[in-house]
Amino acid sequence: MAILEVKGLKKRFDSLEVLKGIDFSLEKGEALALIGVSGSGKTTLLRCLNFLEVPTEGQILVNGQVIFDASNPAMLSEKEIRHNRLHFGMVFQQFNLFPQYTALQNVTLAQELLEKDTAEYKQNKKAVMERIHERGAELLGTVGLSDKLDYYPHQLSGGPPQRVAIARALMLEPDILCFDEPTSALDPELTGEVLKVIRGLADRNTTMVIVTHEMKFARDVSDKVLFMDQGVVVESGSPQEVFENPKEERTRQFLERYFAE
Amino acid sequence: MISLSSIIASLNAGLLENLKLFFITLLLSAPLGLVITLGSMSKIKPLRALTRTFVWIIRGTPLMLQLFVVLYGPGLLFGMPMKSRFTAAVIAFVINYAAYFSEIYRGGIESIPKGQYEAGQVLGMTKVQIFFKVILLQVIKRITPSMGNEVITLTKDTSLARVIGIPEIIMSADRFTKKGLIGPLFATGLYFLAMNGALTILLGRLEKKMDYFKV
């Protein structure tokens, strides 16, 4: 069974229909690369998955369970959304780290807040905090920042902030981790280290949806590629199919233009 | 012959009025300002328009005028004269400063990038958690310089209360000029400088405390 199913997802901003009925599914452990020209609706799709936008129509299923249905207003209560969005993690283009917290605190803050209400926390605050901090430090180790735990965001530059953001998203153990052009705000020489971290996650079978303009990376790392244009999925398939043997004219044009540059 | 001790006693009595007005105004207008901010940022359009108009009127008219209106308005308009001049001064000052503070708060809150809220949201935080754990300290850091300016202005503005008969420090000193003494007037200047010197140091410390991060 697919871990993620998106059915007939539409999103309209006033008169502008940005997503015009998106359908796709993703198996556990797969990485999905989402490609397309800027303005095609990729960010909006990720934002819908993370409930930062409310889709106008359609359904989102995780592990076969409907977690969003545009025709069911009961699913839009703040509490319901807060619970359901934890199926997803999000890594933003602009990192959005919290400036007043260290790298480690950025990673652990949300988990601490989530566990504050548990009985275990009330009984043994210290042990819970220790466990959370250990886990946070371990994750920062995974992204290669063991030596930067106590650095504040402004003391980190280049690739590290985005790697902290990745660790922060991993902390809550989302079923599906979303990346919105994770390297677009970075200087070209710094993209490599971030891509390497994502590649490492793919090797460990993290389920991911990755919006990216790095076509070579998309081809290497993904199990499945979705090409979007003007709010629709024009073509989808394995990286070999989409990159080497595109069926659609629009996909071919997009790739030609990309690789010509 | 006027004794030095009587001058000092008179100036201190005046200063006490300034200080009372200063602290009460600060204590009340800082939270009231937040309430006004909530109104001026509300999703309810009429409430927002009303609050912003109110702020515009308060900021667009002299504090001196507001002092007179608060003192005489209730009596002349509703037949319920203000019993205490000091209360009238407090009301006018609190409303005036709350309006200014509310705009500073609003500017501070609106200057926080949307991404900060969204990062909190996708991590499953509640709105309240996001505000208190993520946004608030950033806002405080951003508004500390402008709040500092307002607070320093407030120390000096308290002397305006003399127009409705509050015997504040400059009024006390002015009584001596009529007897040919300019010294007490200069002395009040020193009082203000001392007060604002202390405030400047305090604000500097506060800013330094928040130096460990950048917004």
Ligand SMILES: Nc1ncnc2c1ncn2[C@@H]1O[C@H](COP(=O)(O)OP(=O)(O)O)[C@@H](O)[C@H]1O
């Ligand atoms: N909040 C919004 N309000 C109105 N239009 C929006 C909003 N967000 C995105 N759009 C529009 O939706 C379209 C798709 O945007 P986006 O999802 O950011 O595309 P992509 O990430 O593929 O570049 C663009 O035309 C954009 O202007």
Ligand SMILES: [Mg+2]
């Ligand atoms: Mg985008």
